[in-house]
Amino acid sequence: MGRCRRADHRGRRAGGAERDLRCHRQAGADPAAPPYRSAPGVSCALRAACAALLLWAAPVLAQPAAFQVVGDTIPASLTGTPGDAARGRAIVTTRQRGLCLLCHSGPFPEEPFQGDLAPSLAGAGARLTKGQLRLRLVDGRRLNPATLMPAYYSTEGLVRVGRAWQGRTVLSAEEIEDVVAFLVTLQE
Numbered sequence: 001m002g003r004c005r006r007a008d009h010r011g012r013r014a015g016g017a018e019r020d021l022r023c024h025r026q027a028g029a030d031p032a033a034p035p036y037r038s039a040p041g042v043s044c045a046l047r048a049a050c051a052a053l054l055l056w057a058a059p060v061l062a063q064p065a066a067f068q069v070v071g072d073t074i075p076a077s078l079t080g081t082p083g084d085a086a087r088g089r090a091i092v093t094t095r096q097r098g099l100c101l102l103c104h105s106g107p108f109p110e111e112p113f114q115g116d117l118a119p120s121l122a123g124a125g126a127r128l129t130k131g132q133l134r135l136r137l138v139d140g141r142r143l144n145p146a147t148l149m150p151a152y153y154s155t156e157g158l159v160r161v162g163r164a165w166q167g168r169t170v171l172s173a174e175e176i177e178d179v180v181a182f183l184v185t186l187q188e
């Protein structure tokens with residue numbers, strides 16, 4: 001555990017970045033341990049190389065797909081296919097995933113505590129088109145730079161991102177499409 005074997009650093013063969021990623025995760029697994037304390041047989045330089053490669057590799061592994069913004073919309077599906085409204089509802093109401101109800105309320109009678117920092121999601125599908133909903137989820141800062149709403153499909157310009165989320169979007173492209181598919185059903 002916690003060792004970056006020398007073999008992992010030989011050349012840049014395919015899969016090298018993955019191995020370095022694993023190596024770095026193990027190295028950082030114990031939050032109490034100083035990050036670059038020398039373990040027997042492991043030089044600081046090797047550990048630093050692991051960290052450097054991770055910085056280089058992580059965004060490449062989880063870069064958001066390209067999308068086109070037109071006015072205040074993203075007209076095209078991020079995945080090229082429509083999302084699943086039932087899965088989208090689960091994402092919106094699950095506090096471990098979307099956390100939407102921290103700020104929003106909506107037609108979710110089974111959810112006891114709902115937020116009042118943001119407009120109700122009731123009728124969102126009638127007020128906004130699919131493309132407008134998609135941009136608001138992907139990155140609402142493009143419409144309101146001071147928005148409270150998290151950018152669910154961006155890895156840029158974020159502050160104090162938890163280690164597990166660095167280089168990753170909060171929701172995947174599929175999940176964004178599932179949430180969009182659900183929001184368009186909220187017509188009143």
Ligand code: HEC
Pocket residue numbers: 091092098099100101102103104117118119120121124127133136137140144147148149150152179183
């Ligand atoms: C931390 C608070 C917060 C969270 C969490 C949050 N939002 Fe928002 N949301 C806002 C605020 C505030 C606005 C109002 C517009 C603005 O300030 O940018 C908004 C606006 C919206 C709008 C546009 C509503 C309208 O009628 O104009 C939609 C749709 C929306 N959010 C959906 C969601 C969904 C779906 C989630 C979860 C995946 C979510 N939001 C999570 C704060 C939040």
